[in-house]
Amino acid sequence: MLEELGEPYELRYVDMMAGEHRKDAHASRNRMKKLPVIEDGEVVVSETAAIGVYLADKYALGRLSPALDDADRGAFLRWCFFSPSVLEPGAMAHASKWDYKPGQAGFGRYEDVIETIDDALGEGPWLLGERFTMADCILGGTIRWFIQFGMIEKTDAIVAYAERLGGREANQRAAAINAKVTEERGLPTR
Ligand SMILES: N[C@@H](CCC(=O)N[C@@H](CS)C(=O)NCC(=O)O)C(=O)O
CATH class of the missing domain: 3.40.30.10 (Glutaredoxin)
Structure with missing residues:
Protein backbone atom coordinates (compact mmCIF):
# COMPACT_ATOMS: atom_id res chain seq x y z
CA MET A 1 0.00 0.00 0.00
CA ARG A 63 -5.64 8.14 -8.18
CA LEU A 64 -5.77 5.17 -5.76
CA SER A 65 -9.33 5.92 -4.62
CA PRO A 66 -12.11 7.38 -6.76
CA ALA A 67 -13.36 10.81 -5.61
CA LEU A 68 -16.57 10.91 -3.53
CA ASP A 69 -18.67 11.89 -6.54
CA ASP A 70 -17.00 9.44 -8.93
CA ALA A 71 -19.31 6.68 -10.23
CA ASP A 72 -16.57 4.11 -9.46
CA ARG A 73 -16.63 4.99 -5.75
CA GLY A 74 -19.31 2.41 -4.90
CA ALA A 75 -17.48 -0.46 -6.58
CA PHE A 76 -14.23 0.72 -4.99
CA LEU A 77 -15.68 0.60 -1.47
CA ARG A 78 -17.43 -2.67 -2.15
CA TRP A 79 -14.15 -4.38 -3.10
CA CYS A 80 -12.20 -2.81 -0.24
CA PHE A 81 -14.64 -4.24 2.28
CA PHE A 82 -15.24 -7.51 0.46
CA SER A 83 -11.88 -8.69 1.77
CA PRO A 84 -12.42 -8.48 5.57
CA SER A 85 -16.19 -8.95 5.58
CA VAL A 86 -16.67 -11.65 2.95
CA LEU A 87 -13.51 -13.33 1.62
CA GLU A 88 -11.53 -13.66 4.86
CA PRO A 89 -14.29 -15.13 7.05
CA GLY A 90 -15.67 -17.16 4.12
CA ALA A 91 -12.29 -18.73 3.33
CA MET A 92 -11.59 -19.32 7.02
CA ALA A 93 -14.97 -21.05 7.44
CA HIS A 94 -14.31 -23.19 4.40
CA ALA A 95 -10.70 -24.11 5.27
CA SER A 96 -11.56 -24.87 8.90
CA LYS A 97 -14.72 -26.75 7.94
CA TRP A 98 -16.90 -24.61 10.17
CA ASP A 99 -20.42 -25.86 10.59
CA TYR A 100 -22.48 -22.78 9.75
CA LYS A 101 -25.67 -21.82 7.97
CA PRO A 102 -24.89 -19.59 4.92
CA GLY A 103 -28.13 -17.70 5.51
CA GLN A 104 -26.95 -16.73 9.00
CA ALA A 105 -23.39 -15.71 8.09
CA GLY A 106 -22.66 -12.36 6.42
CA PHE A 107 -20.49 -14.01 3.79
CA GLY A 108 -22.91 -16.73 2.66
CA ARG A 109 -21.63 -19.70 0.64
CA TYR A 110 -17.89 -19.99 0.01
CA GLU A 111 -18.54 -21.13 -3.59
CA ASP A 112 -20.47 -17.90 -4.26
CA VAL A 113 -17.63 -15.83 -2.78
CA ILE A 114 -15.12 -17.42 -5.17
CA GLU A 115 -17.43 -17.11 -8.17
CA THR A 116 -18.04 -13.45 -7.38
CA ILE A 117 -14.30 -12.70 -7.33
CA ASP A 118 -13.67 -14.85 -10.38
CA ASP A 119 -16.38 -13.04 -12.36
CA ALA A 120 -15.10 -9.63 -11.27
CA LEU A 121 -11.59 -10.46 -12.46
CA GLY A 122 -12.81 -11.80 -15.79
CA GLU A 123 -12.49 -8.47 -17.58
CA GLY A 124 -9.47 -7.18 -15.69
CA PRO A 125 -6.79 -6.30 -15.44
CA TRP A 126 -7.94 -4.81 -12.09
CA LEU A 127 -11.09 -4.89 -9.96
CA LEU A 128 -12.22 -1.61 -11.51
CA GLY A 129 -11.18 -2.63 -15.01
CA GLU A 130 -8.31 -0.54 -16.39
CA ARG A 131 -8.17 1.47 -13.19
CA PHE A 132 -5.78 0.19 -10.48
CA THR A 133 -6.89 1.29 -6.99
CA MET A 134 -6.23 0.62 -3.34
CA ALA A 135 -9.00 -2.03 -3.54
CA ASP A 136 -6.50 -4.14 -5.50
CA CYS A 137 -3.94 -3.77 -2.71
CA ILE A 138 -6.53 -4.77 -0.10
CA LEU A 139 -8.41 -7.63 -1.76
CA GLY A 140 -5.45 -8.54 -3.96
CA GLY A 141 -3.18 -8.72 -0.91
CA THR A 142 -5.56 -11.15 0.77
CA ILE A 143 -5.81 -13.24 -2.40
CA ARG A 144 -2.03 -13.46 -2.74
CA TRP A 145 -1.70 -14.38 0.93
CA PHE A 146 -4.41 -17.05 0.68
CA ILE A 147 -2.87 -18.56 -2.46
CA GLN A 148 0.38 -19.00 -0.51
CA PHE A 149 -1.46 -20.90 2.21
CA GLY A 150 -3.77 -22.89 -0.07
CA MET A 151 -6.83 -21.08 1.30
CA ILE A 152 -8.43 -20.02 -1.97
CA GLU A 153 -9.42 -21.71 -5.20
CA LYS A 154 -6.75 -21.22 -7.84
CA THR A 155 -9.01 -20.35 -10.76
CA ASP A 156 -7.29 -19.09 -13.91
CA ALA A 157 -8.57 -15.55 -13.31
CA ILE A 158 -7.48 -15.49 -9.66
CA VAL A 159 -3.99 -16.84 -10.39
CA ALA A 160 -3.46 -14.45 -13.32
CA TYR A 161 -4.61 -11.52 -11.15
CA ALA A 162 -2.20 -12.48 -8.36
CA GLU A 163 0.62 -12.65 -10.89
CA ARG A 164 -0.25 -9.22 -12.30
CA LEU A 165 -0.19 -7.78 -8.78
CA GLY A 166 3.16 -9.41 -8.05
CA GLY A 167 4.57 -7.87 -11.22
CA ARG A 168 3.80 -4.28 -10.20
CA GLU A 169 6.87 -2.18 -9.48
CA ALA A 170 5.53 -1.10 -6.10
CA ASN A 171 4.97 -4.71 -5.13
CA GLN A 172 8.48 -5.65 -6.14
CA ARG A 173 9.93 -2.78 -4.11
CA ALA A 174 7.91 -3.94 -1.09
CA ALA A 175 9.05 -7.54 -1.62
CA ALA A 176 12.68 -6.38 -1.71
CA ILE A 177 12.20 -4.50 1.58
CA ASN A 178 10.60 -7.58 3.16
CA ALA A 179 13.41 -9.82 1.88
CA LYS A 180 16.03 -7.47 3.35
CA VAL A 181 14.33 -7.39 6.77
CA THR A 182 13.87 -11.17 6.66
CA GLU A 183 17.55 -11.69 5.95
CA GLU A 184 18.84 -9.09 8.41
CA ARG A 185 16.81 -10.60 11.23
CA GLY A 186 17.28 -14.24 10.30
CA LEU A 187 13.51 -14.75 10.03
CA PRO A 188 11.88 -17.86 8.52
CA THR A 189 10.77 -17.29 4.93
CA ARG A 190 7.36 -18.95 5.46
N1 LIG B 1 -8.30 -7.59 11.24
C1 LIG B 1 -6.89 -7.42 11.03
C2 LIG B 1 -6.24 -8.80 11.01
C3 LIG B 1 -4.78 -8.74 10.74
C4 LIG B 1 -4.09 -10.03 11.09
O1 LIG B 1 -4.66 -11.13 10.96
N2 LIG B 1 -2.83 -9.91 11.55
C5 LIG B 1 -2.04 -11.04 11.97
C6 LIG B 1 -0.77 -11.10 11.15
S1 LIG B 1 -1.08 -11.22 9.45
C7 LIG B 1 -1.60 -10.81 13.39
O2 LIG B 1 -1.38 -9.69 13.79
N3 LIG B 1 -1.44 -11.89 14.18
C8 LIG B 1 -0.90 -11.81 15.51
C9 LIG B 1 -1.65 -12.62 16.55
O3 LIG B 1 -2.85 -12.82 16.39
O4 LIG B 1 -1.03 -13.03 17.52
C10 LIG B 1 -6.64 -6.66 9.72
O5 LIG B 1 -7.46 -6.71 8.82
O6 LIG B 1 -5.62 -5.97 9.62
Missing part, protein backbone atom coordinates in the same frame (compact mmCIF):
# COMPACT_ATOMS: atom_id res chain seq x y z
CA LEU A 2 2.67 2.45 1.04
CA GLU A 3 4.82 1.76 -1.99
CA GLU A 4 1.84 2.31 -4.30
CA LEU A 5 1.10 5.53 -2.42
CA GLY A 6 4.59 6.93 -2.99
CA GLU A 7 4.64 9.02 0.21
CA PRO A 8 7.64 8.82 2.57
CA TYR A 9 7.11 6.39 5.44
CA GLU A 10 9.02 4.60 8.15
CA LEU A 11 8.57 0.93 8.99
CA ARG A 12 8.64 -0.17 12.61
CA TYR A 13 9.44 -3.79 13.15
CA VAL A 14 7.31 -5.64 15.72
CA ASP A 15 8.82 -9.00 16.63
CA MET A 16 5.80 -11.30 16.64
CA MET A 17 7.98 -14.37 17.14
CA ALA A 18 9.02 -12.84 20.47
CA GLY A 19 5.43 -11.85 21.31
CA GLU A 20 6.20 -8.14 21.10
CA HIS A 21 2.74 -7.44 19.61
CA ARG A 22 1.14 -8.62 22.85
CA LYS A 23 3.02 -6.10 24.98
CA ASP A 24 1.49 -2.78 26.04
CA ALA A 25 3.34 -0.66 23.46
CA HIS A 26 1.44 -2.37 20.67
CA ALA A 27 -1.65 -3.61 22.53
CA SER A 28 -2.47 0.00 23.43
CA ARG A 29 -2.75 0.75 19.70
CA ASN A 30 -4.87 -2.30 18.92
CA ARG A 31 -6.48 -4.28 21.71
CA MET A 32 -6.79 -7.31 19.38
CA LYS A 33 -2.96 -7.23 19.31
CA LYS A 34 -2.99 -7.57 15.54
CA LEU A 35 -0.78 -6.03 12.91
CA PRO A 36 -0.64 -3.94 10.81
CA VAL A 37 -1.22 -0.59 12.47
CA ILE A 38 -0.23 2.79 11.05
CA GLU A 39 0.48 6.04 12.84
CA ASP A 40 -0.01 9.23 10.85
CA GLY A 41 0.71 12.11 13.19
CA GLU A 42 -1.83 11.74 15.99
CA VAL A 43 -3.98 9.36 13.96
CA VAL A 44 -3.71 5.63 14.64
CA VAL A 45 -5.45 3.22 12.24
CA SER A 46 -5.70 -0.55 12.49
CA GLU A 47 -7.56 -2.99 10.19
CA THR A 48 -5.97 -3.44 6.79
CA ALA A 49 -8.97 -2.29 4.74
CA ALA A 50 -9.41 0.82 6.89
CA ILE A 51 -5.69 1.61 6.56
CA GLY A 52 -5.92 1.28 2.79
CA VAL A 53 -8.97 3.52 2.41
CA TYR A 54 -7.54 6.06 4.87
CA LEU A 55 -4.23 6.30 2.99
CA ALA A 56 -5.78 6.38 -0.47
CA ASP A 57 -8.38 9.02 0.42
CA LYS A 58 -5.92 11.21 2.27
CA TYR A 59 -2.90 10.95 -0.01
CA ALA A 60 -4.07 9.70 -3.41
CA LEU A 61 -7.71 10.71 -3.87
CA GLY A 62 -8.57 10.47 -7.55
Whole structure:
Protein backbone atom coordinates (compact mmCIF):
# COMPACT_ATOMS: atom_id res chain seq x y z
CA MET A 1 0.00 0.00 0.00
CA LEU A 2 2.67 2.45 1.04
CA GLU A 3 4.82 1.76 -1.99
CA GLU A 4 1.84 2.31 -4.30
CA LEU A 5 1.10 5.53 -2.42
CA GLY A 6 4.59 6.93 -2.99
CA GLU A 7 4.64 9.02 0.21
CA PRO A 8 7.64 8.82 2.57
CA TYR A 9 7.11 6.39 5.44
CA GLU A 10 9.02 4.60 8.15
CA LEU A 11 8.57 0.93 8.99
CA ARG A 12 8.64 -0.17 12.61
CA TYR A 13 9.44 -3.79 13.15
CA VAL A 14 7.31 -5.64 15.72
CA ASP A 15 8.82 -9.00 16.63
CA MET A 16 5.80 -11.30 16.64
CA MET A 17 7.98 -14.37 17.14
CA ALA A 18 9.02 -12.84 20.47
CA GLY A 19 5.43 -11.85 21.31
CA GLU A 20 6.20 -8.14 21.10
CA HIS A 21 2.74 -7.44 19.61
CA ARG A 22 1.14 -8.62 22.85
CA LYS A 23 3.02 -6.10 24.98
CA ASP A 24 1.49 -2.78 26.04
CA ALA A 25 3.34 -0.66 23.46
CA HIS A 26 1.44 -2.37 20.67
CA ALA A 27 -1.65 -3.61 22.53
CA SER A 28 -2.47 0.00 23.43
CA ARG A 29 -2.75 0.75 19.70
CA ASN A 30 -4.87 -2.30 18.92
CA ARG A 31 -6.48 -4.28 21.71
CA MET A 32 -6.79 -7.31 19.38
CA LYS A 33 -2.96 -7.23 19.31
CA LYS A 34 -2.99 -7.57 15.54
CA LEU A 35 -0.78 -6.03 12.91
CA PRO A 36 -0.64 -3.94 10.81
CA VAL A 37 -1.22 -0.59 12.47
CA ILE A 38 -0.23 2.79 11.05
CA GLU A 39 0.48 6.04 12.84
CA ASP A 40 -0.01 9.23 10.85
CA GLY A 41 0.71 12.11 13.19
CA GLU A 42 -1.83 11.74 15.99
CA VAL A 43 -3.98 9.36 13.96
CA VAL A 44 -3.71 5.63 14.64
CA VAL A 45 -5.45 3.22 12.24
CA SER A 46 -5.70 -0.55 12.49
CA GLU A 47 -7.56 -2.99 10.19
CA THR A 48 -5.97 -3.44 6.79
CA ALA A 49 -8.97 -2.29 4.74
CA ALA A 50 -9.41 0.82 6.89
CA ILE A 51 -5.69 1.61 6.56
CA GLY A 52 -5.92 1.28 2.79
CA VAL A 53 -8.97 3.52 2.41
CA TYR A 54 -7.54 6.06 4.87
CA LEU A 55 -4.23 6.30 2.99
CA ALA A 56 -5.78 6.38 -0.47
CA ASP A 57 -8.38 9.02 0.42
CA LYS A 58 -5.92 11.21 2.27
CA TYR A 59 -2.90 10.95 -0.01
CA ALA A 60 -4.07 9.70 -3.41
CA LEU A 61 -7.71 10.71 -3.87
CA GLY A 62 -8.57 10.47 -7.55
CA ARG A 63 -5.64 8.14 -8.18
CA LEU A 64 -5.77 5.17 -5.76
CA SER A 65 -9.33 5.92 -4.62
CA PRO A 66 -12.11 7.38 -6.76
CA ALA A 67 -13.36 10.81 -5.61
CA LEU A 68 -16.57 10.91 -3.53
CA ASP A 69 -18.67 11.89 -6.54
CA ASP A 70 -17.00 9.44 -8.93
CA ALA A 71 -19.31 6.68 -10.23
CA ASP A 72 -16.57 4.11 -9.46
CA ARG A 73 -16.63 4.99 -5.75
CA GLY A 74 -19.31 2.41 -4.90
CA ALA A 75 -17.48 -0.46 -6.58
CA PHE A 76 -14.23 0.72 -4.99
CA LEU A 77 -15.68 0.60 -1.47
CA ARG A 78 -17.43 -2.67 -2.15
CA TRP A 79 -14.15 -4.38 -3.10
CA CYS A 80 -12.20 -2.81 -0.24
CA PHE A 81 -14.64 -4.24 2.28
CA PHE A 82 -15.24 -7.51 0.46
CA SER A 83 -11.88 -8.69 1.77
CA PRO A 84 -12.42 -8.48 5.57
CA SER A 85 -16.19 -8.95 5.58
CA VAL A 86 -16.67 -11.65 2.95
CA LEU A 87 -13.51 -13.33 1.62
CA GLU A 88 -11.53 -13.66 4.86
CA PRO A 89 -14.29 -15.13 7.05
CA GLY A 90 -15.67 -17.16 4.12
CA ALA A 91 -12.29 -18.73 3.33
CA MET A 92 -11.59 -19.32 7.02
CA ALA A 93 -14.97 -21.05 7.44
CA HIS A 94 -14.31 -23.19 4.40
CA ALA A 95 -10.70 -24.11 5.27
CA SER A 96 -11.56 -24.87 8.90
CA LYS A 97 -14.72 -26.75 7.94
CA TRP A 98 -16.90 -24.61 10.17
CA ASP A 99 -20.42 -25.86 10.59
CA TYR A 100 -22.48 -22.78 9.75
CA LYS A 101 -25.67 -21.82 7.97
CA PRO A 102 -24.89 -19.59 4.92
CA GLY A 103 -28.13 -17.70 5.51
CA GLN A 104 -26.95 -16.73 9.00
CA ALA A 105 -23.39 -15.71 8.09
CA GLY A 106 -22.66 -12.36 6.42
CA PHE A 107 -20.49 -14.01 3.79
CA GLY A 108 -22.91 -16.73 2.66
CA ARG A 109 -21.63 -19.70 0.64
CA TYR A 110 -17.89 -19.99 0.01
CA GLU A 111 -18.54 -21.13 -3.59
CA ASP A 112 -20.47 -17.90 -4.26
CA VAL A 113 -17.63 -15.83 -2.78
CA ILE A 114 -15.12 -17.42 -5.17
CA GLU A 115 -17.43 -17.11 -8.17
CA THR A 116 -18.04 -13.45 -7.38
CA ILE A 117 -14.30 -12.70 -7.33
CA ASP A 118 -13.67 -14.85 -10.38
CA ASP A 119 -16.38 -13.04 -12.36
CA ALA A 120 -15.10 -9.63 -11.27
CA LEU A 121 -11.59 -10.46 -12.46
CA GLY A 122 -12.81 -11.80 -15.79
CA GLU A 123 -12.49 -8.47 -17.58
CA GLY A 124 -9.47 -7.18 -15.69
CA PRO A 125 -6.79 -6.30 -15.44
CA TRP A 126 -7.94 -4.81 -12.09
CA LEU A 127 -11.09 -4.89 -9.96
CA LEU A 128 -12.22 -1.61 -11.51
CA GLY A 129 -11.18 -2.63 -15.01
CA GLU A 130 -8.31 -0.54 -16.39
CA ARG A 131 -8.17 1.47 -13.19
CA PHE A 132 -5.78 0.19 -10.48
CA THR A 133 -6.89 1.29 -6.99
CA MET A 134 -6.23 0.62 -3.34
CA ALA A 135 -9.00 -2.03 -3.54
CA ASP A 136 -6.50 -4.14 -5.50
CA CYS A 137 -3.94 -3.77 -2.71
CA ILE A 138 -6.53 -4.77 -0.10
CA LEU A 139 -8.41 -7.63 -1.76
CA GLY A 140 -5.45 -8.54 -3.96
CA GLY A 141 -3.18 -8.72 -0.91
CA THR A 142 -5.56 -11.15 0.77
CA ILE A 143 -5.81 -13.24 -2.40
CA ARG A 144 -2.03 -13.46 -2.74
CA TRP A 145 -1.70 -14.38 0.93
CA PHE A 146 -4.41 -17.05 0.68
CA ILE A 147 -2.87 -18.56 -2.46
CA GLN A 148 0.38 -19.00 -0.51
CA PHE A 149 -1.46 -20.90 2.21
CA GLY A 150 -3.77 -22.89 -0.07
CA MET A 151 -6.83 -21.08 1.30
CA ILE A 152 -8.43 -20.02 -1.97
CA GLU A 153 -9.42 -21.71 -5.20
CA LYS A 154 -6.75 -21.22 -7.84
CA THR A 155 -9.01 -20.35 -10.76
CA ASP A 156 -7.29 -19.09 -13.91
CA ALA A 157 -8.57 -15.55 -13.31
CA ILE A 158 -7.48 -15.49 -9.66
CA VAL A 159 -3.99 -16.84 -10.39
CA ALA A 160 -3.46 -14.45 -13.32
CA TYR A 161 -4.61 -11.52 -11.15
CA ALA A 162 -2.20 -12.48 -8.36
CA GLU A 163 0.62 -12.65 -10.89
CA ARG A 164 -0.25 -9.22 -12.30
CA LEU A 165 -0.19 -7.78 -8.78
CA GLY A 166 3.16 -9.41 -8.05
CA GLY A 167 4.57 -7.87 -11.22
CA ARG A 168 3.80 -4.28 -10.20
CA GLU A 169 6.87 -2.18 -9.48
CA ALA A 170 5.53 -1.10 -6.10
CA ASN A 171 4.97 -4.71 -5.13
CA GLN A 172 8.48 -5.65 -6.14
CA ARG A 173 9.93 -2.78 -4.11
CA ALA A 174 7.91 -3.94 -1.09
CA ALA A 175 9.05 -7.54 -1.62
CA ALA A 176 12.68 -6.38 -1.71
CA ILE A 177 12.20 -4.50 1.58
CA ASN A 178 10.60 -7.58 3.16
CA ALA A 179 13.41 -9.82 1.88
CA LYS A 180 16.03 -7.47 3.35
CA VAL A 181 14.33 -7.39 6.77
CA THR A 182 13.87 -11.17 6.66
CA GLU A 183 17.55 -11.69 5.95
CA GLU A 184 18.84 -9.09 8.41
CA ARG A 185 16.81 -10.60 11.23
CA GLY A 186 17.28 -14.24 10.30
CA LEU A 187 13.51 -14.75 10.03
CA PRO A 188 11.88 -17.86 8.52
CA THR A 189 10.77 -17.29 4.93
CA ARG A 190 7.36 -18.95 5.46
N1 LIG B 1 -8.30 -7.59 11.24
C1 LIG B 1 -6.89 -7.42 11.03
C2 LIG B 1 -6.24 -8.80 11.01
C3 LIG B 1 -4.78 -8.74 10.74
C4 LIG B 1 -4.09 -10.03 11.09
O1 LIG B 1 -4.66 -11.13 10.96
N2 LIG B 1 -2.83 -9.91 11.55
C5 LIG B 1 -2.04 -11.04 11.97
C6 LIG B 1 -0.77 -11.10 11.15
S1 LIG B 1 -1.08 -11.22 9.45
C7 LIG B 1 -1.60 -10.81 13.39
O2 LIG B 1 -1.38 -9.69 13.79
N3 LIG B 1 -1.44 -11.89 14.18
C8 LIG B 1 -0.90 -11.81 15.51
C9 LIG B 1 -1.65 -12.62 16.55
O3 LIG B 1 -2.85 -12.82 16.39
O4 LIG B 1 -1.03 -13.03 17.52
C10 LIG B 1 -6.64 -6.66 9.72
O5 LIG B 1 -7.46 -6.71 8.82
O6 LIG B 1 -5.62 -5.97 9.62
